[in-house]
Amino acid sequence: MCEAGDQAGPGHRENAGPAFSALLEDSAEDLYEHAPCGYLSTLLDGTIAKINATLLGWLGRERDEVVGRLRFADLLTVGGRIYHETHFAPLLRMQGELGGVAFELKAADGTRLPVLVTSAVKTGSDGEAQLIRTTIFDARDRRAYEQELLRAREEAERERDRVQRLARTLQQTLLPPALPEVPGLEVAAYYHPASADEVGGDFYDLFPLTGGRWGFFLGDVSGKGATAAVMTSLARYTLRAAAVSDPDPVAALSLLNTALHQEYRGSDPRYCTVIHGHLERRGDGAAITLATGGHPPALLIRAGGASRFLSAPGGQLVGAFAHARFTAVDVLLEPGDTLLLYTDGLTEARADGRVRYSEEQLQTDLAGLTPATAPSVIGAVTDLLAGFGDGVEDDTALLALSIPLHGGDRA
């Protein structure tokens, strides 16, 4: 290294020389007094024995009013003083050194200066503690940085809240605000969003038709987010309009298929699966016609506890193909019977880590509910969903209809 230095030209040495000698003239005393950090030595009781000019400058105080008169804790804010007495000083005594602790110094004019404090206990040759040496760094830049981080985080949280509020509001426009009262029928529904940030594509509705009949549907649009929400909205209102004007639920699904296929054919196809029913009072019970477009079958739970899936084989996806076929089944709900419609967010949830839930498992899990009612079935499935936690990857909509028992005579 020396040889290499010697080979550097004379010009190089002339430039380096004065700067280096200036460094040599820098006395240890001067370095102590004007170091870019504060130095402080205190007796074991905290009384300040020595303090450098840098720190006195920060504090706006004269040496005479500090040395031998104030303790280190006196330089701190009230909160800092308490923290110093209860944590800092005991820990320092125990460990012999302590570093990087944030305090606020209080200057003579009352201004506060955020600092980072590092202390070490100096022991004599006999091992006895003699004094405490403390180094104090100006942390204003760091504090500003932390405040900037905090501000950015708060802004991100506000933004996230805004997105979630928007998603929730949009979701609410896709669902009825409250289910109507249907004479002779108990109804209950539940919507479980898989994500607070994204609008899901599930929808349901229950509404009056002419002649004392009622229409209802529950469906699931492929995909998520804004585009799915647009399709969900189109599907919900188209189907409701079709249901009101056509007494045949199969015909209403065909009309919906045509409307959706017009809109969503091509390289980014979208579709939905729907169960759409008509309901009419029949004696104590209700006659239901249930049309299916590619949707998981509704579960019928009889008053006695027996249950079965009402499949309408042959019903196809709605909106995916120009000429789709839809089929229907008829069922008579009697007192104590419950009909449950659901979306596959439930049956495709990961029930136990990786294993997916299934329609069979749902049937088994609901078998214990006798007599089942719309609210009790929705309550039971809501509990199941809560149990799956993060395993529910997709939105889930539930709609249940039941005929109340009269005075429990059929229970």
Place this chain on the structure above:
Amino acid sequence: MTGIPFSVTTRTSEAGAVITVQGELDVATAPRLRAAADAVTLSSGRLLVVDLAGVTFCDSSGISALIAARNLAEEAGAGVALVAVPARLARTFALIGLADFFPTYPTAEDALSD
């Protein structure tokens, strides 16, 4: 079986293209099937075959990708077929009536020689 990693591979021949899918076909992986279908050059008289033997799960995004592949093939005047559909998927496909729109064969060879 649920642990097998997702993959999409394509092989082409005179008769058409076979896209072999493995793993869970869902919202995360379906775009890769779409990309593979986009990349295949289809023409009138050829067949696009999707081999699903190794597919352990298929959600609505996966089904959308299959329908997108079918629409692409139809536009090009080509045919489309599914082969080796696992039982669980076959049940889902039956539920949503896909069979009418996708001829199904036991193996790719069966589909291509039909």
